[in-house]
Amino acid sequence: MNDNLNVNDSAPGDSNDDLNAYEILAEFERYLRFERDLSPHTVRAYLSDVTALLDQLNGRLEGLDIGELRAWLADQHGAGKARATLARRTACVRTFTAYCHRRGWLAGDPGLLLGSAKAPRPLPAVLDQKQAQTVLNAPPSTGDPKDLRDQAILELLYATGVRVGELCALDVDDVDRDRHVIRVLGKGRKERSVPFGIPALRALDRWCINGRPIWVRERSGPALFLGVRGGRIDAGTVRRVVHARLAETEGTPDMGPHGLRHTAATHLLEGGADLRSVQELLGHASLNTTQIYTHVSIDRLRTAYRQAHPRA
Structure with a gap:
């Protein structure tokens, strides 16, 4: 990338010093991390x-417009970029130009004129209740800590539909056994309480009483789930646990932790939970995100109707 990015600092209150591309990206990264509080994955994608975009402009903001x-x-x-990729890049550009305009690096905000690309939202694969x-x-555990942890x-x-990152961040004190809820720190550092049932409580007790003490080390801290070396478990390990268990069960679709999140939400709605309650449980900022699970349930209902009704 051309690192001679010159920005016209002509806005009131800003200096006339030129900024290069690396400085622009560093400032934008700080904004995304500390003001927007976006995830590290999203920050990396936006910076990329x-x-x-700056490469396309030969490293200069001058002349950047809607065209x-x-x-x-x-x-x-x-x-040939996918629609989902184009949607993300459109959102990124709009965030970037708005930021540059506020900093006085752009006289106007051309991103305001850019339409929002809609990414397709395919229905997620889920397990049915029998699966x-x-x-x-x-099968009955041998008492091995790994078996107890994985279960x-x-x-x-x-039970909860939490995100994999939320699960990995859980501490022992985040589990309220008396009330059957866990305290979760979700996106945007928003805290929520999520209930769980008796089977999950029993599995947690077996892990915490008979499994975790065997693996715990000084470096473990308060982490609820540990790796074999005693550190806090990571998302990659959780994904391997889920994929491995599903691979052992004939006829189930291959999915990771997010598939279990989809499954939990779908089964809640099929059992009669209202959409707002599911939104709160999942930690969705918008009800529109939760509504995809109603589509899954309707799709299943339609399939059952075709199979069972004599005049379907």
Whole structure:
């Protein structure tokens, strides 16, 4: 990337010093991390997109307008980028130009004129209730800490629908055994309480009483779930646990922790839970995000109707 990015600092209150591309990206990264509080994955994706845009502009913000933005996105489309990728890059560009305008690096905000690309939202794969029961009804544990931990992870993921990152961040004190709830720190550092049932409580007790003490080390701290070396468990390990258990169960679709989250939400709605309650449990900021699970339930209902009704 050209590192001679010159920005016209002509806005009132700003200095006239030129900023190079690395400084622009560093400032934007700080904004995304500390003001927007976006996840590290999203920050990396946004910085990659902005770098690609600046490369298209030969490392300069001067002259950036709606025509340039549309041309850049058109090139992405012509290169065969997926609609989901284009939607993310559109959102990134709009965030970037708005930030640059506020800092006085752009006289106007061309991103305001950029339409929002809609990414398709395919229905998520989920387990049916019989499959979920089969997956969770594991053979009797030998008492091995890994077996106890893995069973507790699966039970809690299905019982609560928490995100994998939320599960990994749980501490021992986040579990309220008397009230059957866990305290979760979700996106945007928003805290919520999520209930769980008796099977998850029993699995957690077996892990915490008979498994965790064997693996705990000084470096373990308060982490609820541990790796074999005593450190806090990571998302990759949780994903392997879920994939491995599903692979052992014939006829189940391959999915990771997010698939169990989809499954939990779908089964809640099928059991009569209202959409607002499911939104709160999952920690969705918008009800629109939760509504996809109603589509899953309707799709299942339609399938059952076709199979069972004589005049379907």
